[in-house]
Amino acid sequence: MKVSAVILAAGKGVRMVSALPKILHPVAGKPMTAHIIDQVKAAGISDIVLVIGFGRQQVEEALSERQIKFVVQEQQLGTGHALMQAAEAVDHDGQVLVLAGDTPLLTAALLKELIDYHKEQGAKATVLSCMTDNPYGYGRIIRDNEGYLERIVEEKDADADQKTIKEINSGIYCFDAGLVFDCLSQLKNNNAQQEYYLTEVFEIMKRENKPVAVFMSPDSESVYGINDREQLAFAESVIRRRKNLELMKGGVTISDPLSTFIDSEVKIGPDTVILPFTLIEGSTVIGQNCVIGPGTRISSSLIGNGVHIESSRINEAEIADDCNIGPFAYLRPGVVLHNGVKVGDFVEVKKSIIGENSKIPHLSYVGDAQVGKGVNIGAGTITCNYDGQHKYPTVLEDGVFIGSNTNLVAPVRIGKNSTTGAGSTITKDVEENSLAIERAPQKNISGWAKRSKE
Numbered sequence: 001m002k003v004s005a006v007i008l009a010a011g012k013g014v015r016m017v018s019a020l021p022k023i024l025h026p027v028a029g030k031p032m033t034a035h036i037i038d039q040v041k042a043a044g045i046s047d048i049v050l051v052i053g054f055g056r057q058q059v060e061e062a063l064s065e066r067q068i069k070f071v072v073q074e075q076q077l078g079t080g081h082a083l084m085q086a087a088e089a090v091d092h093d094g095q096v097l098v099l100a101g102d103t104p105l106l107t108a109a110l111l112k113e114l115i116d117y118h119k120e121q122g123a124k125a126t127v128l129s130c131m132t133d134n135p136y137g138y139g140r141i142i143r144d145n146e147g148y149l150e151r152i153v154e155e156k157d158a159d160a161d162q163k164t165i166k167e168i169n170s171g172i173y174c175f176d177a178g179l180v181f182d183c184l185s186q187l188k189n190n191n192a193q194q195e196y197y198l199t200e201v202f203e204i205m206k207r208e209n210k211p212v213a214v215f216m217s218p219d220s221e222s223v224y225g226i227n228d229r230e231q232l233a234f235a236e237s238v239i240r241r242r243k244n245l246e247l248m249k250g251g252v253t254i255s256d257p258l259s260t261f262i263d264s265e266v267k268i269g270p271d272t273v274i275l276p277f278t279l280i281e282g283s284t285v286i287g288q289n290c291v292i293g294p295g296t297r298i299s300s301s302l303i304g305n306g307v308h309i310e311s312s313r314i315n316e317a318e319i320a321d322d323c324n325i326g327p328f329a330y331l332r333p334g335v336v337l338h339n340g341v342k343v344g345d346f347v348e349v350k351k352s353i354i355g356e357n358s359k360i361p362h363l364s365y366v367g368d369a370q371v372g373k374g375v376n377i378g379a380g381t382i383t384c385n386y387d388g389q390h391k392y393p394t395v396l397e398d399g400v401f402i403g404s405n406t407n408l409v410a411p412v413r414i415g416k417n418s419t420t421g422a423g424s425t426i427t428k429d430v431e432e433n434s435l436a437i438e439r440a441p442q443k444n445i446s447g448w449a450k451r452s453k454e
């Protein structure tokens, strides 16, 4: 049986107090709606329609890679009206899962349970409910004396008795697609909010003697909806906790999960140790047997096996096996370190390729450089890569030794196995196997200290 999905996400999310549409607010590094889309896909559903309205261009751009269809609801006239907009984008022959764009804690497992229950019951419409101690604001599930669903009542339409009901509508449903779109055309907006409520579909189906069902979620966390920034922070904490658990199950040691922040897309190999106060973000992939942290932030970088990184910032860099980074190193976009490279304390590297077993141990800036194998870059070395208008390359061939405090004024090339004298400002290319030295000869003036005092 074919199942497609419609995610209702046209609303503004007023309580976020934000210029960004609510559904694009990131949770653990990805837009909250992207979490839902990814879980729907993980449940085996590939036909996904997103109903958009507020900030639609921004939403389409942010989610363009996810291969979903977009339909526009020009005016937000209610959840029923929102689903109606998807009528032509959905296959009417199968079932349709309907969700909201603001429940990022939803899991593929729960969606599958809902779909299975809907099928087992032979229902035409099934609502996912859950029990909560604080039902305020939600639609309530009204059951008859035998426990069957009678209808769903919104907070604003509920009487005092109904408001005490703790079983709420999660806003997630499974419908017979053909039938639900038929019923939508019968919706009326004579309620407190003068909206076309999707929930009214249950009453309409019951009037037509179609079987409807309620599937109660075993936990209320999975259907948690985000309306404000406090709830956003809670969802973030849950997703991070789940991510840490998943990594630990896969063999990663996280010595203090509460001070470790790892985005949902990150991958880390077994026997890697993550030390406290560490953030690992974006599409970062880390290999096995690494030690990362304490106090490190890594964004969208590729890191091999056996790499050690302490108290450093790594942004869009590639680091091969057995490299040693930090403490206090800064690797910026476009950096590629080959195997066994050392980048030590207070070193900044930008858009440079550093060859196997080369070392930049202390206090240097290396930018737009191509560094060969076995190169040693002395403390305080600076590539002077910028003349105020353009950036120029520095090339250090294999086996080069750069003396401490060298200025390499780019464009410049130092040939294989050559050395620069400490404190030199190198402005001209150096051929292989040479020494380049640029500094005034030292003068010692004897008795100077005594004379100057007199």
Ligand code: UD1
Binding pocket: 008, 009, 010, 011, 012, 051, 073, 075, 076, 077, 078, 079, 080, 081, 082, 100, 101, 102, 137, 138, 139, 140, 152, 153, 154, 168, 169, 170, 171, 196, 197, 198, 199, 225
């Ligand atoms: C809805 C349910 C309520 C349920 C709650 C769960 C209805 C009438 N009520 O209420 O029973 O307990 O969700 O969170 O359905 N949307 C549109 N277009 C619209 C209106 C809404 O796309 O015209 C989208 C919103 O962007 C949001 C979702 O639908 O993602 C839910 O809308 P919202 O206004 O939050 O509904 P609730 O009042 O919370």
Ligand code: CA
Binding pocket: 225, 227
């Ligand atoms: Ca809501």
